[in-house]
Amino acid sequence: METLKIVKIGGNIIEDETSLNVFLELFSNVEGNKILVHGGGRRATSIASKLGIESKMVHGRRITDAETLEVITMVYGGLVNKNIVAKLQALNINAIGLTGADVNSITSKKRPVKDVDFGFVGDVTQVAHESINKLIQGGFTPVFCAITHDGAGQLLNTNADTIASQVAIGMSKLYETSIYYCFELNGVLEDFQDKNSVIKHIDTTRYKTLLEKGIIVDGMLPKLENCFHALHHGVHAINMGNTAMLTKTNDNFTKITL
Ligand SMILES: Nc1ncnc2c1ncn2[C@@H]1O[C@H](COP(=O)(O)OP(=O)(O)O)[C@@H](O)[C@H]1O
Ligand SMILES: CC(=O)N[C@@H](CCC(=O)OP(=O)(O)O)C(=O)O
Numbered sequence: 001m002e003t004l005k006i007v008k009i010g011g012n013i014i015e016d017e018t019s020l021n022v023f024l025e026l027f028s029n030v031e032g033n034k035i036l037v038h039g040g041g042r043r044a045t046s047i048a049s050k051l052g053i054e055s056k057m058v059h060g061r062r063i064t065d066a067e068t069l070e071v072i073t074m075v076y077g078g079l080v081n082k083n084i085v086a087k088l089q090a091l092n093i094n095a096i097g098l099t100g101a102d103v104n105s106i107t108s109k110k111r112p113v114k115d116v117d118f119g120f121v122g123d124v125t126q127v128a129h130e131s132i133n134k135l136i137q138g139g140f141t142p143v144f145c146a147i148t149h150d151g152a153g154q155l156l157n158t159n160a161d162t163i164a165s166q167v168a169i170g171m172s173k174l175y176e177t178s179i180y181y182c183f184e185l186n187g188v189l190e191d192f193q194d195k196n197s198v199i200k201h202i203d204t205t206r207y208k209t210l211l212e213k214g215i216i217v218d219g220m221l222p223k224l225e226n227c228f229h230a231l232h233h234g235v236h237a238i239n240m241g242n243t244a245m246l247t248k249t250n251d252n253f254t255k256i257t258l
Helices: 011-015 017-029 041-050 066-090 129-137 160-171 204-212 220-232
Strands: 003-009 033-038 095-098 106-110 122-127 141-144 147-149 155-157 176-182 237-241 254-256
Touching (some): 003 017, 003 160, 011 041, 033 066, 033 129, 033 160, 041 066, 066 147, 066 155, 106 160, 122 147, 122 160, 129 141, 129 160, 160 176, 176 220, 220 237, 220 254
Parallel strands (some): 003 033, 003 176, 033 141, 095 141
Antiparallel strands (some): 106 122, 237 254
16 A cells, blocks of 8 residues: 655644744655644734734634634634645646535544534534545645635634545545654653653553643644544554654654554
């Protein structure tokens, strides 16, 4: 089976022009089939604030009312996505920017209201692996933002880590897939005060212990949940660390296995 790498970058890298440029240069040198997924939560929050719109996050997810949906569509689907695509073109990568509505690539269902009403937030229901594969086979590099659609004309906001894991699960019908979650730290840290205390390997048992000890908190909670979900659904390998993990010489990052 051919391999496919799904690389995800978060808001902290996107916010820093130098970090973004370094990342994109490394990404452009990644060999073989690849897909990029980007977030941009921090940019959405700052632009919403300039427009007088307050941002509310619950359990790591943005409460997305109609006004916020407009902002995130402009920020993720426009500003961030098109800038990244243009920068990749400058690096000779024939990138194509996509929301889940484009080529009907990612369908989702509005998250049902239980204790919290998240508004226009979508949980992924289907990834059109054949259509995405046509792009890859055509020589294009798909660049997904954190927007999906319900198939009935409604765009929905979906966490970018979830997009990466769901796209990887979908594409694993055709490829041996691996995910690279790139963020500003070297990996999952044993001691948050010590940036070098990278945990090199997390398996199911270690994951439980880290949760019990309260070492995994905040944004790392949904991130690792996504990782184990993906590994249980056909994804071959998951790595988490800073952008240097895309180079062959660096092994100071976290590898996640079942
Ligand atoms: N043990 C840990 N090691 C590393 N990061 C952790 C840990 N626990 C919580 N975190 C937090 O998780 C964050 C990464 O998740 P997230 O905010 O979703 O990042 P991004 O969206 O930029 O990828 C880190 O910035 C850090 O604040
Ligand atoms: C539903 C939901 O929470 N969506 C996220 C999508 C962006 C994202 O995930 O960005 P980062 O990767 O930079 O955090 C949000 O709007 O913040």
